[in-house]
Amino acid sequence: MQNSVRKKEIALVSTLKLPKKLSLNVPSKTEHLSEVRDFVSDAARRFGFADEEVSNIALAVDEACTNIIKHAYHFASDKDITNKGQHFEPDKVAMPDMKEYLSKYKRGGLGMLLMRKLMDKVEYRIQPSRNVVRMVKYLSA
Amino acid sequence: MSEFAIGVRESAGVHVLDLKGYLDAHTTPLLEEAFKKLLAEKKYRIIVNCRDLNYISSAGLGVFMAFIEDVRAEEGDIKLSNMTVKVFNIFDLLGFPVLYDIVKDEQEAIAKFGA
Numbered sequence: 001m002q003n004s005v006r007k008k009e010i011a012l013v014s015t016l017k018l019p020k021k022l023s024l025n026v027p028s029k030t031e032h033l034s035e036v037r038d039f040v041s042d043a044a045r046r047f048g049f050a051d052e053e054v055s056n057i058a059l060a061v062d063e064a065c066t067n068i069i070k071h072a073y074h075f076a077s078d079k080d081i082t083n084k085g086q087h088f089e090p091d092k093v094a095m096p097d098m099k100e101y102l103s104k105y106k107r108g109g110l111g112m113l114l115m116r117k118l119m120d121k122v123e124y125r126i127q128p129s130r131n132v133v134r135m136v137k138y139l140s141a
Numbered sequence: 142m143s144e145f146a147i148g149v150r151e152s153a154g155v156h157v158l159d160l161k162g163y164l165d166a167h168t169t170p171l172l173e174e175a176f177k178k179l180l181a182e183k184k185y186r187i188i189v190n191c192r193d194l195n196y197i198s199s200a201g202l203g204v205f206m207a208f209i210e211d212v213r214a215e216e217g218d219i220k221l222s223n224m225t226v227k228v229f230n231i232f233d234l235l236g237f238p239v240l241y242d243i244v245k246d247e248q249e250a251i252a253k254f255g256a
Contacts, residue, residue, distance in 0.1 A: 030167035034144075037165075037196075055196075055227060062198050066166040110199035110235060117234050 028069045036065050048139055056118040057137050063111035064133045147175050153251050155186045161193040164201035172201065176208045185217025188250045192223035197231055205241065218242060220250040 024039045026032040037058040044054040115122050121136035145168035148159035158175055162168070179187060189205075205219060212219055220242045224232070232238060244250045 030165070033165050033167055033198075034163060052227075059196075059198060059231070062165060066198065066200060070166070110202055113235065114199050114231075 028065075030066065030069055033062055033065060037062055044137075049137070050140075053137065053140075057135075060115045060118040060122075060135055060137075063115050064135065067111050068133075145171060147171055149175060149179075152188075152247065155188055155251055155254050156184045157188045157190055157247065159190045159193065163196040164194060165196065165198045166200035169200045169204050172204045173207070176204065180208065180211060183215070185212050185215040186254050187212065187217065187219045188247055188254075189219060189221045190223050190247055191221055191225070191228055194225070194228055197228050199235075202232070202235065202237065205237075209240070218254070220244055220253065222247050222250045 022039075022043050024036065026035055040061045041054050041058045044057045049057065112122075115135065119135045120138050121134075123134045123136075125132040125134065145160075145162040145164055148161070150157050150159070156179055158172075158179075160172070164172065176187075179185075205221075209219055221232075222244050223246055224243060229243065232241070232243065237243075242250075242253065244253065
């Protein structure tokens with residue numbers, strides 16, 4: 001019992017030692033997705049998320065980056081992923097009804113749905129020449 | 142670099158794709174090619190063994206969507222077996238078990254093919 005309490009204290013200290021912001025810039029190529037996932041997984045783990053949540057967060061970020069690479073830049077590889085690509089209006093992207101979707105065998109467009117299912121909040125901020133995807137996942141108590 | 146590999150083998154008249162590693166937007170073309178090759182050879186009874194599949198994103202899920210209709214039109218199927226809980230949860234989150242035959246292991250898939 002005492003051990004587990006001590007472990008929790010140590011984890012808390014290491015969490016507090018984390019910088020407030022961690023950042024990574026990668027070229028907008030799908031070959032960098034694994035690097036993105038590793039970075040996000042490592043950060044999420046250090047923030048104190050459990051394994052399943054770590055995987056979910058990494059997947060959500062993978063989906064966000066994949067969308068940016070495919071849709072905003074159309075596979076142009078000379079852009080960094082901060083999403084400064086084509087203007088994007090999230091309200092115009094309809095969330096598919098899964099039964100209808102699956103019954104019609106439509107392909108693609110699943111990424112945004114996954115992001116919303118895996119994270120607590122997904123927000124899109126449209127700024128001049130820059131789109132920001134902000135995803136929030138709360139630590140469970 | 143994402144690590145992903147596919148093995149193809151035949152078992153009791155059914156073609157088995159063994160997936161290994163990480164299936165994301167970068168590695169899905171490999172899976173697409175494998176399906177295209179099987180379909181070109183008129184192999185429509187397909188099992189995808191997911192035992193060593195560590196990761197799947199929507200790009201990977203999309204590949205299954207792309208081929209299932211053609212395969213079933215030829216009275217075949219794509220059955221998914223040996224999925225880890227982690228990978229199954231992603232399929233489940235999007236309601237894929239409604240559309241795909243996801244079975245415990247390869248033997249069950251082969252039995253369902255009546256092979």
